[in-house]
Amino acid sequence: MADSVRQRRLDQLMAAYIAGRSLTIAVAIDNGAGVIRLEAGLWPGPIPAEGERGEEAFVFTKSAHAELVVAQCSSTSSIDALKIDFEIAAAAVGATWEQPVKVLAAAADxxxxxxxxxxxxxxxxxxxxxxxxYKQYRALAVATAAPALSYSDYLHAYKVKVAHLVGQNVARGLPKHTGILALVPDPLPSVPWRK
Structure with a gap:
């Protein structure tokens, strides 16, 4: 399998896992005019508008914590001042957070x-x-003369669903593999990784 296809599939699995965890990310956004503000949203987070750039990001497992911290952090002219405000606000509400790099490394593991x-x-x-x-899916595709996915593509669709379920289980504090073997992909899965 080509490296680009393999990488794209790994990226999709990581995205499904992270989406399953329902992480909230707070991003420090610099408007380019000396004002830095903090915005929160579900992973991958708020997108800076044109002319703005994301400076720093903090990932929360609980969206309420992110919202409380963002509400307590005022806009500032320095990323260092914002980091100090952020750490004080996070400690005040008992919010735990991580850097996105650590979250991505854990997701890759x-x-x-x-x-x-x-x-x-x-x-x-x-x-x-x-x-x-998969056998039923192939039989249906042959019977209707419809194009069918290869076994590896079908297995990948299954893995994406499993990665999402594992992320949900981790977020809920359940054993990671709860419900996986009972999970069956849709009879006619979509093929987003071929686009």
């Missing part, structure tokens, strides 16, 4: 672990339900 686990399950027959769904 989770995806590697997930792919290893799914490969082991596939080799040991643990993905029988998914494989049966």
């Amino acid at each position: 989770e995806i590697r672990e997930l792919e290893t686990q799914l490969d082991a399950w596939n080799k040991s027959g643990g993905l029988r339900t998914m494989n049966a769904a």
Whole structure:
């Protein structure tokens, strides 16, 4: 498989995992005129408008914490002053946060672990339900003369759903692999990674 396709698939798995975690990110935005403000939104966060740039970002597992911290941080002319305000506000509300780089590194570790686990399950027959769904999908495609996904593309669609479920489980404090083996992809999955 080409490296670009593999990288795109890994990016999709990471995006699904992070979306499942429902992380909120606060971004320090510099308007270019000497004013830096803090805005919060779901990952990947607020997008700076034209002429603005994101300076610093802080990731929260609880959106209420992000909103409280953002509400307490006033606009300032210095990123250093904003960081100090941010740390004081976060400590005051008991909010825990991480840098996006750490969140992405943890997500990459989770995806590697997930792919290893799914490969082991596939080799040991643990993905029988998914494989049966693929056979039905192929039979339907052949019967209707519709184009069909390859097994690897179908398996990737399944992995994306699993990555999202694992992210949700982590966010809820459940064991990571809860409900995975019962999860079956849609009979006719979309193919966003081919675009």
